[in-house]
Amino acid sequence: MSDTDRVLLIPKIDNGIVIDHIPPGFGIAILEIIRRDPAMRDVVVTLGLNYHSSKMGKKDLIKLWLDELSPRVVQHISLVCPGITIKKITNYEVERRYVIRPPQSARNLLRCLNPSCVTNTEPNVDTNFTMVDEEKKKLKCMYCERVFSLKDLKPIIP
Amino acid sequence: MKRDLISLDDLSLEDIRGYLDLATHLETVPDERKLTRLPGAIMMTMFYEPSTRTRLSFEAAMCRLGGRAIGFAAADATSVAKGESLVDTVRTVENYADILVIRHPKEGTARVAGEISLLPVINAGDGANQHPSQTLLDLYTIQRLFGRIGNLKIAFVGDLKYSRTVHSLIRALIKFSHLDFVLVSPESLRLPTYLVPPPEQCMDVTFRETQSLEEAIQSCDLVYMTRVQRERFPDSLEFERVKDAYCLDADILQGAPSHLRIMHPLPRVNEIAYSVDRTTYASYFTQVRNGLIMRQAILLTLLGVAP
Numbered sequence: 001m002s003d004t005d006r007v008l009l010i011p012k013i014d015n016g017i018v019i020d021h022i023p024p025g026f027g028i029a030i031l032e033i034i035r036r037d038p039a040m041r042d043v044v045v046t047l048g049l050n051y052h053s054s055k056m057g058k059k060d061l062i063k064l065w066l067d068e069l070s071p072r073v074v075q076h077i078s079l080v081c082p083g084i085t086i087k088k089i090t091n092y093e094v095e096r097r098y099v100i101r102p103p104q105s106a107r108n109l110l111r112c113l114n115p116s117c118v119t120n121t122e123p124n125v126d127t128n129f130t131m132v133d134e135e136k137k138k139l140k141c142m143y144c145e146r147v148f149s150l151k152d153l154k155p156i157i158p
Numbered sequence: 159m160k161r162d163l164i165s166l167d168d169l170s171l172e173d174i175r176g177y178l179d180l181a182t183h184l185e186t187v188p189d190e191r192k193l194t195r196l197p198g199a200i201m202m203t204m205f206y207e208p209s210t211r212t213r214l215s216f217e218a219a220m221c222r223l224g225g226r227a228i229g230f231a232a233a234d235a236t237s238v239a240k241g242e243s244l245v246d247t248v249r250t251v252e253n254y255a256d257i258l259v260i261r262h263p264k265e266g267t268a269r270v271a272g273e274i275s276l277l278p279v280i281n282a283g284d285g286a287n288q289h290p291s292q293t294l295l296d297l298y299t300i301q302r303l304f305g306r307i308g309n310l311k312i313a314f315v316g317d318l319k320y321s322r323t324v325h326s327l328i329r330a331l332i333k334f335s336h337l338d339f340v341l342v343s344p345e346s347l348r349l350p351t352y353l354v355p356p357p358e359q360c361m362d363v364t365f366r367e368t369q370s371l372e373e374a375i376q377s378c379d380l381v382y383m384t385r386v387q388r389e390r391f392p393d394s395l396e397f398e399r400v401k402d403a404y405c406l407d408a409d410i411l412q413g414a415p416s417h418l419r420i421m422h423p424l425p426r427v428n429e430i431a432y433s434v435d436r437t438t439y440a441s442y443f444t445q446v447r448n449g450l451i452m453r454q455a456i457l458l459t460l461l462g463v464a465p
């Protein structure tokens with residue numbers, strides 16, 4: 001059986017969301033973010049790992065039987081894995097497709113790496129980051145004013 | 159909309175010029191008139207770590223404008239020691255005053271206070287991050303010494319790696335144009351590269367490194383000295399080797415150009431000998447005086463009161 005045939009064995013989605021072009025290895029991390037949203041508790045989900053991709057070689061893929069992802073979940077995913085595609089499926093057809101980009105600002109989605117930052121030392125202070133270099137994906141903490149690479153910052157899981 | 163002074167990064171060149179112009183104007187306002195500017199106003203100084211100079215300067219500035227200062231000078235003397243959060247402390251003390259001045263060892267604290275409070279908030283130092291009134295008084299001193307901020311060759315000497323004062327002043331100066339910076343530091347205390355902006359982001363600003371203080375003295379208009387702190391050196395032998403390399407005395411200043419000026423954020427330890435104080439180069443006590451004027455300009459600006 002070829003890789004393509006194997007992919008076809010995964011159930012097709014009639015109405016729902018497909019998160020596509022996930023770099024291999026990130027599927028589980030993204031599923032983890034989705035799983036923590038209380039609204040996702042009863043949603044049917046399939047996770048595919050290491051699918052064949054003509055563009056990427058390999059990719060992960062998630063299918064969800066629900067209408068929309070919450071904006072917070074999308075923002076969270078965009079921080080972990082910018083550049084992936086989200087497709088909205090209606091009657092087996094792609095109704096809408098968009099590539100998610102890293103956000104221009106992220107309030108209370110990421111933890112600051114500076115141990116002396118007030119967001120790490122005071123209770124009840126939300127973090128807030130602003131994109132200062134889109135190309136290099138660098139974000140500035142709006143409190144301690146230090147600049148970090150997105151890949152080094154850890155998301156806050158609610 | 160209330161105004162805060164939290165970070166130099168929030169200020170445009172016009173904002174900075176606004177503070178400089180107001181301070182310049184205040185030089186001409188008679189003392190008795192100043193006393194009528196903020197009668198009855200109360201400034202709250204919330205100092206979670208001691209900084210006597212900064213606190214006294216703010217308090218004197220407020221008193222000279224006719225207002226009063228209250229506050230605390232160490233966190234252990236307050237309910238903070240009993241575990242009160244910053245948010246609760248700010249919400250409590252803002253009922254007692256018209257403006258808050260906060261100093262705190264954790265970076266970003268003043269920003270949080272500014273977001274919570276309905277009052278104007280002044281950052282008087284948040285850890286290694288910002289101390290904007292120091293930066294503004296340094297800019298004001300440069301303007302007064304040379305009549306301009308631009309067309310100047312400025313040497314920064316000493317601990318360029320950790321000095322918040324130097325980092326903040328460089329970040330402010332590059333908003334101006336036609337400046338040449340000469341960086342004089344031991345190898346282990348060089349200016350972090352992220353502070354050197356790409357050339358296309360600033361107007362005619364250059365950076366050059368040297369290890370020779372003598373050369374900097376001969377070629378620059380201004381020498382900005384900093385303290386080299388022993389605790390920054392993992393190896394005390396290295397500290398002993400470099401500490402005197404960056405020590406100014408009357409001898410090393412022999413034959414320096416007459417327009418040269420020397421600044422230092424104070425307190426000094428050994429890096430400027432007392433023999434320098436009597437020379438025409440010494441401008442560090444002028445800085446202290448200018449700090450008082452600049453803090454008056456800041457209080458008037460944030461409280462929206464005309465000079």
Ligand SMILES: [Zn+2]
Nearest residue numbers: 112117141144
């Ligand atoms: Zn931070």
